Amino acid sequence: MPASFCLLLALVAAPNDEATLKTLTQFRSEFVAITPGEDPFPRQMIAGSSQQPTVTTPALKPFAICKYETTQELYEAVIGGNPSRWKGPRNSVEMTSLADAEEFCEKATKLLREAKLIDADQELRLPTDDEWEYCCRAGTGTTYSFGDDAKQLDDYAWYTGNAAGNDPPVGVKKPNTWGLYDMHGYIAEWTKRGTNENGLNMTGHVRGGSWKSTAGDCVSAAAAKVSVTTKDDAIGFRCVLAKVPKP
Numbered sequence: 001m002p003a004s005f006c007l008l009l010a011l012v013a014a015p016n017d018e019a020t021l022k023t024l025t026q027f028r029s030e031f032v033a034i035t036p037g038e039d040p041f042p043r044q045m046i047a048g049s050s051q052q053p054t055v056t057t058p059a060l061k062p063f064a065i066c067k068y069e070t071t072q073e074l075y076e077a078v079i080g081g082n083p084s085r086w087k088g089p090r091n092s093v094e095m096t097s098l099a100d101a102e103e104f105c106e107k108a109t110k111l112l113r114e115a116k117l118i119d120a121d122q123e124l125r126l127p128t129d130d131e132w133e134y135c136c137r138a139g140t141g142t143t144y145s146f147g148d149d150a151k152q153l154d155d156y157a158w159y160t161g162n163a164a165g166n167d168p169p170v171g172v173k174k175p176n177t178w179g180l181y182d183m184h185g186y187i188a189e190w191t192k193r194g195t196n197e198n199g200l201n202m203t204g205h206v207r208g209g210s211w212k213s214t215a216g217d218c219v220s221a222a223a224a225k226v227s228v229t230t231k232d233d234a235i236g237f238r239c240v241l242a243k244v245p246k247p
Helices: 003-013 018-029 072-079 098-114 129-137 150-156
Strands: 031-034 045-048 053-056 063-066 122-125 188-190 203-207 223-227 240-243
Touching: 018 072, 018 098, 031 129, 045 129, 063 129, 072 098, 098 122, 129 203
Parallel strands: none
Antiparallel strands: 031 063, 045 053, 063 240, 122 240, 188 203, 203 223
16 A cells, blocks of 8 residues: 555544544533542432432442533544434434444544543543433432423423424533533433343433423433434434543
8 A cells, every 4th residue: 555545544534634623622621520429429329200219329430421412513523424314513413323322432532542632541432321310310319400390391401392393502401510411301312332141232222301202201210222223313422431441
């Protein structure tokens, strides 16, 4: 292979394009550090409903989670395309399967490392179910992160009660007390793929409800099982930044 062609491939792979680097740098700045067991982050999580709460102690290590769902401009900068139905640079990317979300995390990890925006022992991945719900609840044991009154949901979420049937920019509604936006409604979010006795599980979880969901399906405990190949204009994802697990 000619040396000039190898150089071209390297330039394409590296995040040296000014616009791409700017997008990646903004993305890196949007992570919120989560340190379970250190104030204001509780060690225990009150899961379930406010009527029948269950106190759990998930084995969570410190991590960071993006305050926004993955945007279309970011997805396009990393992957090179935009599958979304509802186009907009700061809109949440949708029409992404679980494999699409995993591919994004893998490629974005490589680009962020090359740009020296994260360390070599850090990686992007999807949140586990426990991590996602812990962040959604933000230390609460109520139906929603803001309490039990569904009438307040309009202030925090896009759902069937107020969505116009399109995809607005991320972060329009109020965040929860940890500064995380759109955990209720807007776009249902993939969580980390589990495994079974045959290897990778072909059933995935999406959390939080979406603009297609009723108020009752946007609660903190909201979870739905779907095929990992599902692509829908109400399903996207947000990323976690964490240490690479030691073998």
